[in-house]
Amino acid sequence: MTGTATIGGRAAATEVSGKTGDELLVFALSGRSFALPRAAVQSLLPMAALAEPPNRPPLLAGFLMLPDLALPVVSLARLLGLPELPPSPATALVRLRGPSPRALLVDRALAILRPDxxxxxxxxxxxxxxxxxxxxxxLENETCGVLVPERLLLREEETRIEAFRAAEEARRRALDDRFPEEAP
Known part of the structure; x- marks a missing residue:
């Protein structure tokens, strides 16, 4: 069975056999393959300019400013103690499901598949x-580590990132109040 899906036209095909197991989002990070359960992923977003407030926690790459949300972006390479590669056109943000908005910065999304x-x-x-x-x-000739999204951040890290997210959204609201968009 071919367990592939093209993600943004950039995915590499991966052959797997069988139908059993969780569906996974496989991605590249620091020259290695990792995966997250597909059920934990809300969406994939292309890399964009991030707001980088001063004094942010080291794991926080910055915020992706969405229309309704300052989305915290965590550097997964930093979190796992792996070398960080410079961003490229393939760099992706994996937005996670859950009560706290989060995205993970990864080098490249590869495929969605269901390994045997x-x-x-x-x-x-x-x-x-x-x-x-x-x-x-x-997967083929390499081992892919399947991560547990709920265990990636310590409670203290979650709390600190949430405090920075709230501050960034307050700063954004203050700017919106000072410089409202002009009506057409």
């Missing part, structure tokens, strides 16, 4: 820092 159950190896939470790695999946 035989290609999964469950990972003991004690084997990864904070239990962020749920499983490893063999």
């Amino acid at each position: 159950a035989r290609s999964w190896r469950q990972v003991d939470p004690a084997e990864s820092f904070g239990g962020v790695l749920r499983a490893e999946v063999m």
Whole structure:
């Protein structure tokens, strides 16, 4: 079975067999493959200019200013202690589902696929820092780490990012009040 989907016209095809297992969004990060459960992903967004407030937490790459939201963008490479690659046209933002708006900065979205159950190896939470790695999946000739989105950030990191998000939205509202758009 070919378990591929083109994402923004940039995805590489990946052959997998079988139909069992969770559907995954596979992406490249620092020359490695990682994945998130597709159910945890709200959307994929192309890289755009980010607002970068001073004194932001080191994991926070910045904010993507959407019409209704200052979306915090977390550098997944920094979070996992991996080398950061410079942004390219393939750089993507993975917007996560959940009560707190978040996006993860990744080097490239590769595919959405459903690996065969035989290609999964469950990972003991004690084997990864904070239990962020749920499983490893063999895709073609490489191992792909399946991440647990709920465990990526510590509670303190979540709180600090949320405080910066609230401050950025307050700053944005103040600017909107000072410089309202002129009616056509």
